[in-house]
Amino acid sequence: MKVAIVEYDSNGIVWFAIHRPEKRNAINFEVMDKLEETIAMVEKNDDVKMLVITGTGDEAFCSGGDLSKFQHLHTTENAKQMLEKMGTILYSLLTLSKPTVALINGTAIGGGCELASACDFRYAKSGSKIGFIQGKLGITTGWGGATMLFEKLPYTQALDILLRAERISAEKMYEYGWIHAVLPGNNLREECRELLAPYLSQSVSVLRAYKMAAAEKWKSDEFRMRFFAEIRRCSELWGSEEHKRAIQSFLNKS
């Protein structure tokens, strides 16, 4: 079964849809590999102007890391290897030289919010819930999400969202400035295409030049140090009894 669906629009959009709706589009290693491959293709292909990341189904955009798989990561080192793998992929997404969109077609939880934070724009179906809930699992964001949030939102807004570790409506996240458009969702892709049309009328060279102007600051050693230090801190919390209990509690209810 394909874990992701990658499509190319003649207008220059590549659509990457996580295709695990039965697991609320949870991210496992296969999804990571497919995302990494797609980002590399978009970077290299001059026919591609923008990358849109979404999920299939109408329940969830992405429910973060696949807990049924990642529950078996018992040591700090094992956790760090997984977290750094996806963190490196999200870093490449953040600094991709093409504009990117997270088209939030439903609930986004944990690492799903970090995936969306790596994108330039976030458009959400009305009523979607957004949850940087890692704190309630006894960990912190582990794929660079906090570092990106502090880059993209005012300090106290970002800190408030992370410390609350709550599910927040897309409408509220629009007020916070993390969501850039709340869409009816009757035809989400068409609604997204309409928002992107003004950008797509520019050449790929123009789009690339402006995105590179934006992303230069994230290529500094200082930023990379902060980004990967966050990941290390999450790996150190990973083995806590609180986190183990939280994962087991979720998996036992399923």
Ligand SMILES: CC[C@H](C(=O)O)C(=O)SCCNC(=O)CCNC(=O)[C@H](O)C(C)(C)COP(=O)(O)OP(=O)(O)OC[C@H]1O[C@@H](n2cnc3c(N)ncnc32)[C@H](O)[C@@H]1OP(=O)(O)O
């Ligand atoms: C650094 C990233 C970090 C990490 O990697 O650990 C994180 O991402 S931390 C956050 C990890 N994610 C979660 O804690 C979210 C867990 N899921 C949920 O809270 C809910 O499933 C929700 C809100 C996404 C959707 O709720 P809903 O009631 O609509 O669905 P169910 O809970 O009944 O789930 C349906 C089905 O999907 C499976 N599922 C959902 N999320 C995950 C997941 N993250 N990993 C593995 N499997 C997941 C769930 O077990 C159900 O499976 P079933 O076989 O039908 O019982």
